[in-house]
Amino acid sequence: MYMGIDIGSSSSKAVILDKTRRILASAVVNTGTGTQGPEKVVETALALAGLFPEDILYRVATGYGRMLYGKADRQITEISCHARGAAYLVPEAGTIIDIGGQDAKIIRVDRDGRVENFVMNDKCAAGTGRFIEVMARILDCPIDQLAELSTRATEEIAISSTCTVFAESEVISQLASGAKRENVAKGAHHSIAMRVAGLGGRIGIRPIVVMTGGVALNLEIVRALESEIGYRIVVAENPQATGALGAALYAAECNL
Amino acid sequence: MSRLHKIISELEEISTHPGRAVRKQMEKTGKKAVGCFPYYTPEEIIYAAGMLPVGMWGGQSEIKQADTYLQSFCCSIMRENLEQGMSGVYDMLSAVIIPTYCDTLKCVCENWKVAVPQIKTIPMVYPQNRATSAGVAYMTDEYRRVIKELEAMTGAEITETELLKSIALYEGYRRTIRKFVAISGHYPKTLNARVRHAVIKAGFFCDKKNYSTMIGELLSELKKVPSEKSEGIRVVLTGILAEPDALLDLFDENGVTIVADDLAQESRQFRTSVDMGENALEMLAYRYAIQECSLLYDEAKRRGTLLKDLVKDNRADGVVIVMMKFCDPEEFDYPIYKKELEEEGIPMLYLEIEQKMDSVEQLRTRIQAFTEMVMHKSLFYNGKENDDVHGY
Ligand code: SF4
Numbered sequence: 001m002y003m004g005i006d007i008g009s010s011s012s013k014a015v016i017l018d019k020t021r022r023i024l025a026s027a028v029v030n031t032g033t034g035t036q037g038p039e040k041v042v043e044t045a046l047a048l049a050g051l052f053p054e055d056i057l058y059r060v061a062t063g064y065g066r067m068l069y070g071k072a073d074r075q076i077t078e079i080s081c082h083a084r085g086a087a088y089l090v091p092e093a094g095t096i097i098d099i100g101g102q103d104a105k106i107i108r109v110d111r112d113g114r115v116e117n118f119v120m121n122d123k124c125a126a127g128t129g130r131f132i133e134v135m136a137r138i139l140d141c142p143i144d145q146l147a148e149l150s151t152r153a154t155e156e157i158a159i160s161s162t163c164t165v166f167a168e169s170e171v172i173s174q175l176a177s178g179a180k181r182e183n184v185a186k187g188a189h190h191s192i193a194m195r196v197a198g199l200g201g202r203i204g205i206r207p208i209v210v211m212t213g214g215v216a217l218n219l220e221i222v223r224a225l226e227s228e229i230g231y232r233i234v235v236a237e238n239p240q241a242t243g244a245l246g247a248a249l250y251a252a253e254c255n256l
Numbered sequence: 257m258s259r260l261h262k263i264i265s266e267l268e269e270i271s272t273h274p275g276r277a278v279r280k281q282m283e284k285t286g287k288k289a290v291g292c293f294p295y296y297t298p299e300e301i302i303y304a305a306g307m308l309p310v311g312m313w314g315g316q317s318e319i320k321q322a323d324t325y326l327q328s329f330c331c332s333i334m335r336e337n338l339e340q341g342m343s344g345v346y347d348m349l350s351a352v353i354i355p356t357y358c359d360t361l362k363c364v365c366e367n368w369k370v371a372v373p374q375i376k377t378i379p380m381v382y383p384q385n386r387a388t389s390a391g392v393a394y395m396t397d398e399y400r401r402v403i404k405e406l407e408a409m410t411g412a413e414i415t416e417t418e419l420l421k422s423i424a425l426y427e428g429y430r431r432t433i434r435k436f437v438a439i440s441g442h443y444p445k446t447l448n449a450r451v452r453h454a455v456i457k458a459g460f461f462c463d464k465k466n467y468s469t470m471i472g473e474l475l476s477e478l479k480k481v482p483s484e485k486s487e488g489i490r491v492v493l494t495g496i497l498a499e500p501d502a503l504l505d506l507f508d509e510n511g512v513t514i515v516a517d518d519l520a521q522e523s524r525q526f527r528t529s530v531d532m533g534e535n536a537l538e539m540l541a542y543r544y545a546i547q548e549c550s551l552l553y554d555e556a557k558r559r560g561t562l563l564k565d566l567v568k569d570n571r572a573d574g575v576v577i578v579m580m581k582f583c584d585p586e587e588f589d590y591p592i593y594k595k596e597l598e599e600e601g602i603p604m605l606y607l608e609i610e611q612k613m614d615s616v617e618q619l620r621t622r623i624q625a626f627t628e629m630v631m632h633k634s635l636f637y638n639g640k641e642n643d644d645v646h647g648y
Contacts, residue, residue: 064617079625080632103618115629120622122608 001049002255003056004247005042005072006081007065010101010129011214012037013244014045016056021088021252025049026241032101033065042071058255060247064102076250078243079107079118085246086210087113089236094206097196097225097233098242099215101129106200117203126162127195129215134164135188138171139181146185147220153186162195186220193224200229209233212242260477263470264451270458277461278310279348285463288409291352292460293361294333294496295520295551297380298399298540302353303464304422305406305414310349311460312337313521316500316612325367326360331582332611333496334360341372350409351376353402357551358585378405384553386545395541419536429464430526432471437523439475441490441515441570442483449504449514456522486513489630492566494559494593495578495609496586497521502616503578503609509620510627515570518563519578524549550585559589560596567602573630574603581610603630 001024006013010032016025025048031037046053061072062081078098086096087109096107104127107118121127136143157179161167171184192215209231215221216239226233236242257265270277282289289308292299299309314336322339340346352375354365369377380398383391403414436455440447447455455474459467488511497519498504507514517523528547533539548558563575575597580586590606597604605626607619 064621067620075624077621077625077628079621080628114632115625117603118625118629119606120618122618 001051001055001057002248002251003042003045003059004081004244004249004251005038005059005061005063005069006078006241006243006247007038007061007063007069008032008078008100008102008243009064011240012041012063012065013241014041015241015244015248016045016049016051017248017252019252021249023245024051026238026244028240033063033068038065038069058251060251060254062243062247073251074254076247079105079120080115081243081246081250082212083107083109083115083246084113084249085242085244086212086236088245088249089242090208090210090234092208093210093234095200095209097200097209097211098213099128099192099196099211099221100213101133104128104196104199106196106203106205108203108206119199119202121195121199124163126164126167127192127199129213131164131167131192132188132215132218132221134168135171135185138168138175139185139188141181141185144217147189147218149182150185150189150220151182153182154180155183155186156190157183157187159184159187159191162191167191189218189220189224192221193228196225197228205229205231207231210236212236212239214240216240258477260446260474260481263474263477264446264455267458267470267474268451268454270461271454274310274461275345275348277458278308281308281463281466282348287463288350289348290406291346291349291375293337293352293354293364295355295357295524295549296382296544296547297353297355298402299464300419300422300426300536300540301399301402301414302406303425304418304536305403305410306412306418307350307406307410308463311457312346312352313457313460313497314611315340317343321371325371326363329582330360330363331496331580333580334364336611338364338367338371341368341375346372346375349375351378351405353378353380355380355382357382358583360582376405376409378402382544382552386541386547386552392538392541392545395544396537399537399540416536423530423536423539425465425468427530429459429468430529432468432475433459433526434523435475436471437516439478441486441513443478443481444486444511444513445484446478446481449498449507449512450501452514453498453501453504453522487511488513489573489627490515490571491574491576491605492516492518492563492570492572493522493576493578494518494563495520496580496583497611498578499609499611500613502613503607503619506616506620506623510623512576512623512627515572516566518559518566520549520551550589557592560593563593563597564600564602574605574626576605576607576626579606579608581608 002017004015012029014027025045027044029037029041059072061069062078066075082098098105104121108116136146161170216235287308290302291312302309314333321342322335356362365379383394385391440452530539530543533542
């Protein structure tokens with residue numbers, strides 16, 4: 001049995017595969033590196049699969065916290081792991097867009113699911129999950145209902161600042177001058193899509209486009225992104241766990 | 257400690273504590289020191305004047321005072337240089353020569369006069385069209401002006417004989433350090449990224465005569481030990497410089513061997529030789545005329561070709577672009593050579609850097625992912641899973 005553990009900035013994910021690379025268990029815990037999250041997600045995945053730690057032959061850790069997690073046999077970056085996981089789920093994938101809590105990545109893969117090129121956003125939080133969190137907070141809307149809020153918009157209020165901190169004050173003043181929450185929410189979704197599409201322009205996007213990472217659960221962003229890049233997007237099944245799945249696939253290969 | 261490691265640690269000491277090294281040499285030789293701002297300040301002339309040229313390449317200190325003159329969107333080297341000047345770090349220098357290639361340097365040249373009045377400023381304006389006879393004539397005139405300023409400081413004439421001697425010494429230095437650069441890729445452990453950088457950088461703070469001797473000795477010690485196998489990938493670096501050390505450590509951590517560079521702080525300094533001229537100043541001007549660097553106007557836009565050749569000649573797996581944040585000359589070049597390298601199928605990694613970085617985690621992920629990308633075949637497939645996979 002093989003395990004992949006993806007330790008992100010705001011969540012931890014684990015996937016267990018059997019010898020034939022079938023998914024036995026997949027778990028997500030909403031706390032990331034520096035917390036009990038990684039331990040907990042491993043325990044949960046083991047319990048779901050009905051396995052003991054010693055049943056696992058090889059572990060690969062990925063994600064921002066991969067170097068800190070001491071119990072893996074090997075560390076592989078989330079770039080390679082998301083590519084591997086997405087190509088396993090969608091074998092014809094040409095480009096993978098992964099938006100996580102703190103960063104956004106665009107990865108181009110070849111026919112065999114290997115990384116051809118990649119870009120990551122720079123240090124700032126624009127175009128990442130963090131931006132959505134901040135927007136949800138000012139709009140006083142639970143993060144999982146933000147997309148729904150945006151669908152009720154009658155028009156779009158554009159957010160011109162790319163910087164999350166500036167965008168925050170921009171939105172506050174919009175709301176203060178009477179803008180409707182749903183219209184601002186729509187603008188927020190569009191703003192992320194523009195940032196990510198701009199990033200994609202740096203390496204070029206090739207269909208089929210697969211989206212992974214927690215932000216892919218927000219269908220409004222997926223839709224906005226589709227219209228920005230001009231391609232349909234396939235959302236990976238269980239998008240949050242794609243990196244962990246890729247790590248588990250590598251674990252199986254490393255153990256050959 | 258073996259002789260080899262002793263020389264290396266001496267050079268590392270010089271490059272990490274330049275102030276100490278410069279003071280020591282000033283005491284020993286009784287020479288005055290003149291600061292050389294990047295890039296291509298005529299060290300040969302300073303040396304011929306019997307003074308010690310000292311490179312000024314920023315640092316890692318906290319910016320407090322320099323903010324008064326340079327906004328936070330100026331490159332970190334210049335902010336550091338000004339900060340250190342203002343806080344007295346460079347007070348042992350009798351003068352600084354400041355060239356005016358980019359917008360930031362143009363401002364610094366004026367700023368320095370007021371911000372660091374205790375150290376004399378000698379500006380240098382380089383010609384745009386370097387390879388024409390007018391360019392060479394203009395350049396030699398600029399050199400003459402610098403010579404006058406230096407002569408006024410020492411009270412002694414800088415003779416043609418001294419200049420020629422100095423040029424010969426610098427040519428020797430350039431030959432020696434080029435040999436080091438060529439051989440360093442064969443010793444990825446002993447001369448890892450951090451050591452390679454320190455050895456080259458130390459040259460900015462040494463009398464080039466002593467430095468050449470040290471490098472010469474280092475080379476002959478290296479010959480006695482067998483070359484080392486590199487386990488990871490081989491890259492060419494391009495940009496202004498590759499710092500801080502934490503970045504270089506990431507290359508080592510991920511088994512990345514630097515097999516060649518196109519860095520302003522490293523090979524661009526010494527890859528060009530003097531090859532013509534009827535007198536000393538013409539020799540300097542002609543050498544300058546054929547130098548290749550993002551800061552020097554190049555109608556032919558040769559950087560892409562140059563990088564492709566470096567990759568080919570050194571059997572490199574890819575190019576790592578260390579982009580100094582807010583450096584416009586480097587950014588202007590990027591789209592042009594990026595396209596050319598892409599057409600050639602050469603993998604590239606773009607890293608934006610500053611001299612002082614609080615966290616290198618993002619860089620770690622990028623470098624590691626790049627290695628994984630380039631090494632994918634050998635790492636994960638081993639020919640077992642899929643026989644027809646192709647490498648990069
Ligand atoms: S060339 Fe670039 S790094 Fe150098 S001083 Fe100018 S802006 Fe700064």
